[in-house]
Amino acid sequence: MSDGTPIAQQRRLVTQLPGPRSIELMRRKNSAVASGVGTTMPVFAERAGGGVVVDVDGNSLIDLGSGIAVTSVGNSAPRVVDAVSAQVRAFTHTCFMVTPYDGYVRVAEALNRLTPGSHEKRTALFNSGAEAVENAVKIARVATKRQGVVVFDHAYHGRTNLTMAMTAKNMPYKHGFGPFAAEVYRAPLSYPFRDGGLAGEEAAARAIDVIEKQVGAANLAAVVIEPIQGEGGFIVPADGFLPALVQWCKDNGVVFVADEVQTGFARTGDLFACDHEGVVPDLIVTAKGIAGGLPLAAVTGRAELMDAPHVGGLGGTYGGNPLACAAALAVIETIETEHLVDRARHIGKTLVERLQAFGDDRIGDVRGRGAMVAVELVKAGTTEPDPDLTKAVASAAHAEGVVVLTCGTYGNVLRFLPPLAMPDHLLAEALTILEDIFRKS
Numbered sequence: 487m488s489d490g491t492p493i494a495q496q497r498r499l500v501t502q503l504p505g506p507r508s509i510e511l512m513r514r515k516n517s518a519v520a521s522g523v524g525t526t527m528p529v530f531a532e533r534a535g536g537g538v539v540v541d542v543d544g545n546s547l548i549d550l551g552s553g554i555a556v557t558s559v560g561n562s563a564p565r566v567v568d569a570v571s572a573q574v575r576a577f578t579h580t581c582f583m584v585t586p587y588d589g590y591v592r593v594a595e596a597l598n599r600l601t602p603g604s605h606e607k608r609t610a611l612f613n614s615g616a617e618a619v620e621n622a623v624k625i626a627r628v629a630t631k632r633q634g635v636v637v638f639d640h641a642y643h644g645r646t647n648l649t650m651a652m653t654a655k656n657m658p659y660k661h662g663f664g665p666f667a668a669e670v671y672r673a674p675l676s677y678p679f680r681d682g683g684l685a686g687e688e689a690a691a692r693a694i695d696v697i698e699k700q701v702g703a704a705n706l707a708a709v710v711i712e713p714i715q716g717e718g719g720f721i722v723p724a725d726g727f728l729p730a731l732v733q734w735c736k737d738n739g740v741v742f743v744a745d746e747v748q749t750g751f752a753r754t755g756d757l758f759a760c761d762h763e764g765v766v767p768d769l770i771v772t773a774k775g776i777a778g779g780l781p782l783a784a785v786t787g788r789a790e791l792m793d794a795p796h797v798g799g800l801g802g803t804y805g806g807n808p809l810a811c812a813a814a815l816a817v818i819e820t821i822e823t824e825h826l827v828d829r830a831r832h833i834g835k836t837l838v839e840r841l842q843a844f845g846d847d848r849i850g851d852v853r854g855r856g857a858m859v860a861v862e863l864v865k866a867g868t869t870e871p872d873p874d875l876t877k878a879v880a881s882a883a884h885a886e887g888v889v890v891l892t893c894g895t896y897g898n899v900l901r902f903l904p905p906l907a908m909p910d911h912l913l914a915e916a917l918t919i920l921e922d923i924f925r926k927s
């Protein structure tokens with residue numbers, strides 16, 4: 487357990503991975519934990535900080551996943567530790583809907599200030615990304631008095647019933663779990679690697695045509711989109727795609743919802759991915775990177791939309807828990823004082839330059855923004871997805887003590903989401919290991 491000393495920023499393997507203590511814990515996991523809850527690596531964590539996860543056998547791994555884009559400020563980041571420790575001694579819960587507390591209000595004020603657009607905003611806090619997405623849909627439906635929701639190919643919005651309907655990929659997210667929520671419609675995305683490089687405006691026109699013909703603007707409450715898709719494959723839409731959708735939504739009284747659960751909080755080299763093209767969503771959903779790992783999520787948006795639901799219509803027992811709020815305020819302070827937006831750009835530049843320099847013709851596409859970068863792997867010289875190579879590279883990296891994640895509808899995307907606290911030398915070492923793995927695979 488932690489004795490408060492900083493963790494050495496190095497990769498160090500003292501056993502094979504997984505080591506004996508992880509193997510034993512995995513055995514216990516398999517008999518105690520529902521098998522539907524999978525793990526990327528069969529390696530149990532004991533401490534983590536900066537760019538490193540230390541396992542129960544004393545191995546230090548390089549973390550290129552940040553617990554899925556959550557610990558962007560680093561694990562147990564000092565400000566987060568101090569703020570949460572102070573809060574836990576003061577009180578742990580009253581329920582904001584019973585006797586409120588200022589941490590919640592301060593997080594709302596911070597999100598209203600930091601999210602795109604200078605219009606008057608309100609925020610409501612929840613526990614998970616999926617819960618916040620559901621609430622964004624509730625708010626849009628009440629505000630517009632319409633029911634339809636448009637989402638996109640390859641979308642990922644969560645695992646609850648409504649968000650399963652909004653998520654595109656069957657296996658593992660939806661298979662056997664239906665029936666799904668009604669009034670969810672899917673439109674084609676801008677996916678430059680796979681749509682022949684369609685210009686953003688043309689891809690938007692194609693999506694809008696589907697929406698108008700198959701749903702009808704008058705039935706549509708919201709368009710919900712990840713500005714850069716996460717689980718779907720780190721798909722960056724062509725420039726112009728998002729602004730055209732926003733304009734169409736505006737012209738048709740449809741609420742434009744940006745799901746920035748994965749892209750938010752400096753990850754993409756802007757505070758929010760929408761900032762890149764000056765896109766101003768009506769509602770923005772945030773979670774993951776918001777609170778350094780404490781469960782928190784938010785919907786922030788135009789005051790007139792956010793205030794549309796009746797009093798008591800939004801909320802939950804734990805939403806905006808005081809510990810999570812203290813963590814979020816510390817995360818925001820860390821991002822601002824440590825210039826983590828710039829840091830994300832620097833990390834992204836290193837990632838893209840090094841991955842391109844691998845010169846491997848099975849890397850069909852290197853893409854992303856800031857410290858949210860991926861490679862899409864294909865059979866050499868084609869666009870045919872290669873999920874087997876992707877699995878093999880990820881497994882080899884895991885065995886070498888590098889935590890990498892995969893994603894994509896076709897299971898052929900390796901994604902890199904290092905903590906922004908990652909030191910340069912560790913990132914370079916991880917990339918050298920990956921380059922070596924590609925050479926040998």
Ligand SMILES: *Cc1c(COP(=O)(O)O)cnc(C)c1O
Binds near residue numbers: 614615617619745746
């Ligand atoms: C992870 C994710 C969600 C769901 O968040 P949970 O906290 O896991 O419920 C929703 N949208 C996007 C874009 C995500 O990456």
